[in-house]
Amino acid sequence: MKITYHSEVDILRIILSDVAIEDSDEEKPGVILDYDEDGNIIGLEILDASKRTDNPHSLEYSIST
Template sequence: MKITYNPEVDILRIILINVPIEDSDEQKPGIILDYDEDGNMIGLEILDASKIIDNPRLLEYSIYT
C-alpha cells in the first residue's frame, strides 16, 4: 500500500495494489475509486483533501493482531 498527498493540487491518493488502472468511478463528489481490469478496487483519490481531512499530511498507521 502507498499513500501520497500532493498539496499543490490537494489530492490524497491511496494505492492498495500497484497495477494499471483500467477504470475509475466518482462514487461521491470528490471521491474517486480506481479499478483493475477484473473490476477489483485498487486505489482511491480524495480531491480537495484538506477540506475533508483535518491534516492530510499526517499519517497514522495501526496494525491490530
C-alpha cells in the first residue's frame, strides 16, 4: 500500500495494488475509486483533501492482530 499527498493540487491518493487501472468512477463528489480489470478496488483519490481531512500531511498507521 502506498499513500501520497500532492499539496500543489490538494489530492490524497491511496494505492492498494500496483496493477493497471482499468476503470475509475467518482462514487461520491470528490472521491474517485480506481478498479482493476476484474472490478476490484485498487486505489482511491480524495480531491480537495485539505478540506476533507484534519491534516493530509499526517498519517497514523496501525496493525491489529
